[in-house]
Amino acid sequence: MQTVxxxxxxxxxxxxxxxxxxxxxxxVLTAGDGPSAVQAARTRRPDLVVLxxxxxxxxxxxxxxxxxxxxxxxxxVLTARDTELDKLLGLELGADDYVTKPFSPRELVARVRAVLxxxxxxxxxxxxxxxxxxxxxxxxxxxTVAERPIELTPTEFSLLATLARHPGRVFTRxxxxxxxxxxxxxxxxxxxxxxxxxIRRKLEPEPARPRYLLTVxxxxxxxxxxE
Numbered sequence: 001m002q003t004v005x006x007x008x009x010x011x012x013x014x015x016x017x018x019x020x021x022x023x024x025x026x027x028v029l030t031a032g033d034g035p036s037a038v039q040a041a042r043t044r045r046p047d048l049v050v051l052x053x054x055x056x057x058x059x060x061x062x063x064x065x066x067x068x069x070x071x072x073x074x075x076x077v078l079t080a081r082d083t084e085l086d087k088l089l090g091l092e093l094g095a096d097d098y099v100t101k102p103f104s105p106r107e108l109v110a111r112v113r114a115v116l117x118x119x120x121x122x123x124x125x126x127x128x129x130x131x132x133x134x135x136x137x138x139x140x141x142x143x144t145v146a147e148r149p150i151e152l153t154p155t156e157f158s159l160l161a162t163l164a165r166h167p168g169r170v171f172t173r174x175x176x177x178x179x180x181x182x183x184x185x186x187x188x189x190x191x192x193x194x195x196x197x198x199i200r201r202k203l204e205p206e207p208a209r210p211r212y213l214l215t216v217x218x219x220x221x222x223x224x225x226x227e
Contacts, residue, residue: 003027004112005046007037007063008078009056013101017050017078020105021112034058038066041073048116050108053079053090061089068094072153074115078103091194096155098191119154129164132226134203134212136161143203145212150202159195160203163213163223172220196221 004026008014011032018028029044031037034057041049041063049067053060060077067073077090080101090098096115099108119141127138133146141157143150152160162179163171171179173192200207214222 001025001027002047002116003029003044005029005031005037005040005044005049007031007034007040007049007055007060008052009033009054010052013052013078016105017108020109021050024109024113026112032056034060034063037063041067042070046073047119048074048076048112050076050078050112051095053077061093064090064093064095072151074119074154076108076111076115078108088190088194091191092197094153094198096153115154118158129161131164131167131223134164134223136164145203152199152202156195156199156202159192160199160213160223163221167223168225170216170219170222176220192221 004021006014006017006021006028007030008017009032014030014032018030021028029040029046031040034055036057037049037051037055038058040046051060051064055063060079064075064077067075072094075095077095077098078101079090079098096118097111099111129136129138135144136157137143138161141152141154143152143157143160158179159176162176176192196213197207200210200213203212204210212224214224216222
């Protein structure tokens with residue numbers, strides 16, 4: 001059984017999320033403040049974290065930053081801060097998705113399920129993508145560039161794999177959003193820009209002058225074909 005850590009300082013919201021996630025078949029841990037969330041993430045190693053941004057003790061963005069220093073554990077941000085800046089901040093720090101309060105518990109479960117699905121793909125023999133010196137091991141969700149490992153979140157890996165399967169093909173933000181979520185959530189195409197920024201930071205020797213993940217202005221992105 002997969003385990004989800006729900007972090008929220010409002011007990012009613014934490015209970016609501018816990019009840020729906022347990023009904024969906026997940027084991028659920030809870031934390032009510034930032035320090036407890038960091039401790040639980042490090043010691044209990046849940047399969048996914050649902051993280052509120054407005055936390056006492058340690059801000060949710062700081063909790064997310066701390067989680068990201070230790071690995072690529074999937075994170076769904078849960079926030080009442082319904083502004084583009086806050087969404088982008090969370091995504092740029094490595095969140096895989098976000099849900100805005102007030103939220104539908106069924107939507108939260110669907111988002112959690114979609115993110116976990118990206119991180120637990122069934123093994124496929126020989127499912128390996130190589131584009132020049134970029135290599136993606138799909139079953140193990142491992143990526144290397146010039147034999148250097150790069151640590152990607154499930155969403156980042158999914159986006160890069162989509163591009164790598166068709167080097168040279170231009171994908172619109174909408175197409176990449178569909179590939180990342182796999183379900184008909186509301187479009188928030190700026191989220192793709194945040195994920196691309198993260199991938200470039202990890203992948204490119206010079207993120208400001210990318211040579212792998214290229215922007216096609218006015219359209220979207222493409223992965224450069226090997227020379």
